[in-house]
Amino acid sequence: MSRALSWLVVAGVLGCLAVSGLSAAEPKYTTKEIMKKGHVPPGKSLVARVIKGEASAEEKKLLVELYEALGQNEPPKGDKAEWQKLTKALLEAAKGVEAGDAGAGEKLNEAVQCGTCHKAHKA
Numbered sequence: 671m672s673r674a675l676s677w678l679v680v681a682g683v684l685g686c687l688a689v690s691g692l693s694a695a696e697p698k699y700t701t702k703e704i705m706k707k708g709h710v711p712p713g714k715s716l717v718a719r720v721i722k723g724e725a726s727a728e729e730k731k732l733l734v735e736l737y738e739a740l741g742q743n744e745p746p747k748g749d750k751a752e753w754q755k756l757t758k759a760l761l762e763a764a765k766g767v768e769a770g771d772a773g774a775g776e777k778l779n780e781a782v783q784c785g786t787c788h789k790a791h792k793a
């Protein structure tokens with residue numbers, strides 16, 4: 671391989687690493703966006719409709735995406751491990767609803783404790 675060509679290969683590999691590294695580290699939504707899209711207005715929010723079984727397949731998928739991003743975000747305050755636990759419970763329950771698991775709506779209802787999470791993690 672010529673020297674110029676091998677540098678091209680190296681640059682190409684580094685370029686790919688940089689791009690994939692970025693997309694893995696960049697959550698798709700900020701926590702504020704997730705709250706606005708998923709949790710308000712009370713009673714009629716996305717999560718409330720998913721819990722009540724009123725959401726479309728697309729809406730259920732959006733909620734899973736929101737909670738995926740939530741777990742990737744840093745909590746504005748509080749213990750990171752606790753944050754991971756709360757957000758993982760949300761994600762798993764939302765995935766359960768999407769998959770049509772029996773009782774998943776109940777689990778989601780239990781996992782989405784606005785006050786508990788805000789007290790611990792909302793700055």
Ligand code: HEC
Pocket residue numbers: 701702705706709710712717745746756757781782783784785787788791792793
């Ligand atoms: C897993 C943790 C968690 C849960 C559960 C949670 N929130 Fe939040 N919420 C946060 C955090 C963290 C913030 C602060 C975000 C920031 O300031 O960047 C926030 C902020 C908000 C905001 C303010 C958004 C803004 O623009 O400043 C609203 C409204 C809100 N949450 C509503 C709710 C409601 C309603 C529920 C329950 C249905 C809920 N949240 C459940 C973590 C959570």
